Amino acid sequence: xxxxxxxxxxxxxxxxxxxxxxxxxxxxxxxxxxxxxxxxxxxxxxxxxxxxxxxxxxxxxxxxxxxxxxxxxxxxxxxxx
Numbered sequence: 001x002x003x004x005x006x007x008x009x010x011x012x013x014x015x016x017x018x019x020x021x022x023x024x025x026x027x028x029x030x031x032x033x034x035x036x037x038x039x040x041x042x043x044x045x046x047x048x049x050x051x052x053x054x055x056x057x058x059x060x061x062x063x064x065x066x067x068x069x070x071x072x073x074x075x076x077x078x079x080x081x
Contacts (some may be wrong), residue, residue: 007040020042024036024037024042031042034059035059037063038052038053038058038059038062039057039063040052040058040062041053041062041065045058048059
């Protein structure tokens with residue numbers, strides 16, 4: 001029972017995050033601004049460190065950060081086989 005609840009919570013978070021990011025992609029495309037796709041803004045880290053949410057350099061750094069998280073996750077899941 002607990003395992004099913006954990007899975008339901010994880011699925012809820014993933015679906016909500018996917019919808020959130022899809023809306024941001026759509027809004028960014030219609031308003032022709034990439035600033036909203038800054039991972040640091042999406043995760044609200046720019047509230048603690050405001051400089052993370054400003055400028056194209058930080059936008060690229062946020063995407064590199066996201067790519068690094070993906071690679072680490074992929075490698076760790078691949079090694080679990």
